[in-house]
Amino acid sequence: MPVSPRRATLATVAASAGVSVATVSKVLNGRSDVAPATRSLVEALLRQHDYVAPTPRRADVTGLGSVELQFDADLNAYSTEIIQGAVAAAAEAGVGVVVSIRRADRTAAWARGLVAAGRRALIAVTSELTTGQLAALAKARLPLVLIDPLNLPRTRVTSIGSTNFAGGLAATQYLLSLGHRRIAYVGGPAAAACNQARLHGYRAAMEVEGAPVLPGYVQAGHFRYHDGVTGGAAVLDLPRAPTAIFAASDETALGIMEAARARGLRIPEDLSIVGFDDTQIAQMASPPLTTVRQPLREMGGVALRTALRLAAGEKIDSHHVELATGLVVRGSTARVAPA
Template identity: 80%
Template sequence: MPAKRATLATIAAAAGVSVATVSKVLNGRSDVAPATRSLVLSALRQHDYVPPPPRRAEATGTVELQFDADLNAYSSEIIQGAVRAGGELGVSVVISIRKGCERTSKWARELVATGRRALVAVTSELTADQLAALAEAGLPLVVIDPLNLPRTRVTSVGSTNFAGGLAATQHLLSLGHRRIAYLGGPATAACNQARLHGYRAAMEAEGAVVRQEYIQHRRFRYGDGVAAGECFLTLPEPPTAVFAGCDETAFGVMEAARARGLRVPEDLSVVGFDDTQIARMASPPLTTVRQPLREMGGVALRRALRLAAGERIDSHHIELATELVVRGSTAPVADR
């Protein structure tokens, strides 16, 4: 006999919340506390919740999920979340890569002409002209982890980056590290700024010195992690730990350490950010800040569809909770 499909009431009972709260989480509403949202998401996964079939009016059109750089492990997690949500709603998701300079007014019109109902842009830097082109074309936009903060109000989805940066740095401080470096992404990226502020807040609260030479801003790419790691490790007084703004750059730092004959974590502790699948496969497995990337992809797609349906969005920015995951790439500071 087939298992009975979980309902909203099932999920609400498992999470100890109301059915209305579960509905808010599924629809990407912002008026849910991070801890409550985490409980609901856990219950949804545990019960393998599948929403009822979409109404006929919802099951048409496509949503463009657009990246501005080559896909990586971070992208894969976002894609899986968005595609799953699209499947639940009967909406196709088209994946594309489009550099910033290619986003012209013609680009916006082409998206509409090819049947796109909405656009979800990931880690993108959007200009005022590009936003105006989308608005003129009548194409709703949701941005995941925007690289800039345009003056125009843009609907966006992210995570609690400040809390994540704070937790990562506090973890290293608890292990006795005081010479802690921060390797972030582009300096203007909103997510990078929040993680940096979290790092600074933890350091200052502990009375640890934030050295200017211990802070670098690069791209969220492996090669940048290697280059930054080389810079850190050739300093007269190199750091004993590095907090990297993404898993990919954390792996680059680990490679830079290996190339210099240093061991992770015995000689250098490394913390990443994202908790992509490869974080668990690394040697040693990576201590990292988990952001719910799949949920972020799903929430962004649902919000984009709500905008396309003409619904009012009560909050233009939503943040999902982060969580520190301690694995084998961090250890107490060695005596030096």
């Protein structure tokens, strides 16, 4: 059917597809109880009709509706801190927060489905978004805020982060102040912006001190426990093993602790470890973990308030905000043992 010059409605799409309005709504909301052939037909017609869900009124933004808080992987201690901050800010604003895990098919239908479900904005955490996905969100008029984005899109996108370079610098400088010179870095994805900043801080501190970064001393991962186990094993099995390791997350640090214990190393007597995030697991570790505090709850709250301002059509002062990090010293670090 030719595209109508008027704004398409759910009824328009349903009539074209020969299905009910409820079925079209299910497709928009990503429901699984729709036959694959029907779903494909409806999605094609949504694109053909250039369907965009009605934009909520300004009053709805501040008093009703919800914000989607989407993560790229299974929830962990890092995620919990972000959620706590976002939920607290949402309660003050009178809106709800819907937590989800990233869907594989981030398409135009996905963006329209979020709007149709009543989302006022999307907060994506440690996400990697393509130009097409950003365009789909813009077309659906759905405001986007990124927290610790893995990539920094060329398009002007609002993002919230922390002073990752300063945190990496402080962690490494502290280990150097304890007399360590053989310091390794077990990080996150090599291309992730936050990981690169922490790694650059580590390298800068090592260079200023004249401490060499030996071959094999930098390992990449995904900020997870098992990355610490494998990355820790890789550096601890080197001919010149490090006496200290800076981990790019608390989870990674705990994995390194396990790799060290499996090799009969004591922490901090034989190996000092510094993490990054200062989640609850840092305090529960044995020994408690020295780490760089990333203000995750504050980041969640700032992201939520920023998302609502964008949804209300307000201008924001900066498209990128960095909150300060700080070193928290606990029991996982000590002066280097004499040779």
